[in-house]
Amino acid sequence: MPELPEVETMRRTVREVEGQRVLQVRWVRSRFRPLVVRPHRAAICRTLPGRKIQQVRRRGKYLVLVFDDRSALAFHPRMTGLVLVEDPPDWEHLRLELRLQGPGPRVLRFWDRRGLGTLELFAPGTWETQLAQGRLGPDALTISLGELRRRVGHLRAPVKVALMDQQRLAGVGNLYASEVLFQARVPPTLPCCRLEPHHWRRIHRALRTVLEEAIRYEGSTLADGTYRNALNRPGSYQNHHRVYGRAGQPCPRCKTPICRIVQAQRSTFFCPQCQKV
DNA sequence: CCCCAGTCCTGCGGGC
């Protein structure tokens, strides 16, 4: 579930590790399948100890620790992963601890209940070309209108499905795709290539307003309670969702019941009245 | 290039 607003909130709350030095890498064994690590654990154990954490960055849904030798460690939380400097929700799903030295937090943890999250080490000076430019599209928070149209405007895919393609624009997942399209008053099923310029202007504006609003509320913590920022605090944007998870409830704009449909095997929520062509 | 279905994983809640 962590999408751009949740990972950005993680970044802001984990920034106090900047300037700290890594003392030790500790892989936590459990009954669950081991954490997926690229290229492999030995490389991380060899590289990290002694390195100073220079910056904590975010790109799309990835959180990136950039070290003093320009090597970088990217956390990808996927569905249930958390990066924490406080105690985790439980101890049995703790996957990794970095022991830290310095005036700030003593430890940085990666916790993941479902184990879909990944960890990836990048050689010095390579993370931006490999991850940020290679694998991901421009960040959804800062993408320009022209770039948005150039990257998705020609597709026959439904606009909601296209907005979630991380190679085209990075950071929007299932929850915020529905919220953005409601805010933009664009039907989620409309093929990208049938959208008009005014649709793209509204989508571009809604990307900024919805994602920034969600960041202000520190992201969404759904009913399962999983999502927490690095200080183990839940978000509150779930109290401001207009359509996500609200099937059958009245649209906040026109009171028409919100619809739920399935697109690309995922739930989409929208208002059939407000979101018309 | 494009698009779709299947897969990974764990916890939870409904049905019986």
Place this chain on the structure above:
DNA sequence: TGCCCGCAGGACTGGG
């Protein structure tokens, strides 16, 4: 009470 099943979905894979 216990068990089975479906569901949640990000990103990757393989097929057409």
